[in-house]
Amino acid sequence: MANPNPMASLLAVPAAAPREARAATPVAFVDAIAAAYAQQGKSPAHALAQAQIAPALLSRADSRITATQMEAVSDAAMRELNDEALGWFARPLPWGSYGLLARASLSAPTLGVALKRWCRHHALLADDITLAVTTAGPVASIAITEHRTAGPIAPGGALREFCLVSMLRNIHGLACWFIDSRLPLLGAQFPFAAPAHAEAYRVLFDGPTDFGTGPAAIRFDARYLALPLRRDEAAMNQMLQRALPLTVRAYRRDRLLVPRVRQVLMNQPLDAHNANDLAARLSLSARTLHRQLKEEGASLQTLKDEVRKQLAMTLLQRTQRPIKQVAQATGFQNEKSFMRAFKAWTGLTPAECRQHDANTAQGHETSSNTQQKSFTR
Template identity: 85%
Template sequence: MANPHHPAPLAPTPAAHPRPAKAATPMAFVQAIAQAYAQQGKSPAQALALAQIAPALLTDADARITTAQMEAVSGAAMRELNDEALGWFARPLPWGSYGLLARASLSAPTLGLALKRWCRHHHLLADDIALALATAGPVASITIAEHRTAGPIAPGGALREFCLVSMLRNIHGLACWFIDSRLPLLGAQFPFAPPAHAAAYAVLFDGPTDFNAGPASIRFDARYLALPLKRDEAAMSQMLQRALPLTVRPYRRDRLLVQRVRQVLTNQPLNAHNAHDLAEQLGLSARTLHRQLKDEGASLQALKDEVRCQRATELLQRTQRPIKQVAEAAGFQNEKSFIRAFKAWTGMSPTECREKDSNTASGSETSSTQ
């Protein structure tokens, strides 16, 4: 569906001023495509010409191409070879195979179930590898088990790196598209030594990339698995008309970010006094934090007020702490500013809130005894 040549997906957002294309894709991936042609006894000349890649560059290990060029050469190769896997597997995957997998997962209620379906159905198409989704505490992972002992993607095979990188990039891109959200990776690992173009992996995957640490896998926050799918059949049909750039769309929205911010504010209030400290806890810059919250229709101040109000209300209703101590626990330096803020949030003073809860509890007890 897509190809490994650009930062992980962020959320589609219009750009007022297009940025000049940056040549960052390693030539090794184009060499892998040329190898797929060789396996069928064909020449990649037409695909290279379509992508405006000079044949002489195939022998230049330091050469780089743009994402648009990679999209063009990959799409042309898949059609000419009638193989969306580009020679990775024992049998070709005819054009449209990955579209069928995506459609089969579209009816899933959550991302977790959609990814499980995709992994399971992929094994029906090709048994050279098996993808699996797993969770371990707060971390989810998608792992590739390799079953080939011979052929191009066997250990040491010419197409192995291209296959493993592409498969993880593809399923990551599809996951982001399903939930219409950025899905930041915690890291990636691969069972081979660092290639000459290892520096490109910082662009291909979020987080650190470890080599000589198989099996190939990516890791991310498991809470994303519970998010509902945001796409329908019409969106799927439109996406499949041009699915190759799926992993290069600039996803900025993070549908889980609001929940993550609430959790840090609730569990680590002393480490989240300001935007800089909070952003550091989330692995973001303060600027990115503010921008992504705005994309979600939220603001840091509103979330801080929400968490402080909830904390204060719980203490008022469940304890007999003095108002001054409640104010301090909610993050206020003085009682007066707390009372003023609490009344703005709830329409009542802290004392009125406590009395209201007390009256409600008394009424319940009276009703139960009648």
Template identity: 70%
Template sequence: MPADTPDLLPGPALTPMALVRAMALAYRARGMDPAAALAQAQIPPEHLNDPQARITAAQMEAVSYAAMRELDDEALGCFERALPWGSYGLLARASLSSPTLAVALKRWCRHHGLLANAVALSVETSGERAAIALRLRRDPGPLTELCVVSVLRNIHGLAAWFVDSRIPLLEAHFPYAPPPHVEAYAVLFDAPARFGTDQAAIHFDSRYLSLPLRRDEAAMSQLLQRALPLTVRSYRRDRLLVQRVRQLLARQPLETHNADDLAALLHTSARTLHRQLREEGANLQALKDEVRRERASQLLLRTDRPIKQVAEAAGFRNEKSFIRAFRAWTGQSPGDFRRR
């Protein structure tokens, strides 16, 4: 490797080679050779047909960039027509003036349909859940997985960039059977995956749709110089994390006694949960105290439940620990608080 060529191999190799193999098929459909793109990404050609082969995020970024430029197709052969270099930049710019993420995503999906008829994209909401749905209007054949994965990761990454926040996924749906590398989907989407569904979709908390866009034209120009990392690297900040933690503590007090239990419900680790809360200026114990105090106070004032039942409903394992905590919060025992 030349001295001035960056090494793309360090880091976990988790991206399945099947996605690169689909890119190679797009080359061959046009009578072109993917050798140069593979070389730029430091991918040995003989690994293309190895079902166990994996590449790093940096390699995926490099091979995608090279293929898009050589093919002059940001869709990598997945649609009925090529999307020339800069097409997705135009889509992003067209949504930049939107007041909220909901408006931006709906614009993006509508404008995407003007560029490519092969897929139909939409934003759907149902109560507290939202989804970006993708329906295939034509069969991409062996490029189906590349098409679905790349489009959904593209719009998910752009959405997170628009609001400068992680947007954790609740579920991801795919209209094909589980592939041999199904375990890689936990990395690609970081959410429970369902296969064989009617359409592809990524599901998330609908409250993210009301967040305002936090980017301007200068940030967009900088982004478009290196947009591909959006699809392979996630944000650390989560602007709704504090609200989501409060909601879980209030709704599932018996399942959120400790950080490990709460983190599992949020599909993350306790260590990551504590770090992200610190980044948002919050503290898990303070949030637990706030939610429990509010819940206990309401029950004491509005119901005649025994103290033991109030303690359990507020998320305490026993009455004694509840009385001790309530006295620390208010300077009174639960009984005195109710009487006064």
């Protein structure tokens, strides 16, 4: 039977390498599934057996299971309980609910529209929480507002962590899949104290994770919201057969490569002399680097020139470094090549540029002094 459920195994921590069956997922997430069974007065024995998880593991806080086991126990539990939310909400979400949400967002023109649509439609399924997409300058956030003051997902509830982490993992994984790209996180935050298995959050959410601060949220570069969706109905049908590849975020491709290239060139100019060096730092091949930059309407040489010019101008205007040191700091092999490039960028030599800036600053100071004298007469 097809699995139309992108919520399955959201907390499966992927192994370090694709072929490893390393146990890295905290057993606390299985404990939460067992609590969902207890709410319905049922036993999780069958689901545990399906995933080959020994019941004795649930009593050991330091136990770990594999990503495959987490997927299996999640899948079995959602089917047996007929609740894709696994006891989080006041009413169960029947099997296929989250698949319908994903389908309803597929026709959106951009990721931002798709995510806002998904959040709006989720409120039709459950009013226990509200999800919202917001932007503040260059940063976008997806945050969860909690509405339950009692019950399993209220503060102190047995399923609160499981619910909040699962919801953010789900929408983040779906966002990556929609645009067929990594969506690197700038950070995540949660309103509960750091759990004993907090080290797992380093894999669950890239970027720093803060605990004890609310609301539960993830943050990322707002420019991703403008990217178009790159999936169709056929791709949706295929993805919904099995959700684990969606949720472990195995994306290496990043459709916003230009900012990453600029950052490396600015922070590590001496280690990015050529395309091979730069591509290696971005975990890409040189060929892929050039192709993706072309798709984004940029070229490596243009970006290098822009960053080097910006850095050179800053060093010339704000420091008294010799021209030779400025050339080295901006990644040039020698002073002559730097002077030639700088003249092509600005029409001035580095020395002429520095002198021009000094004259301009002196002119502003003279004008300011003249004005001050006129006010005191």
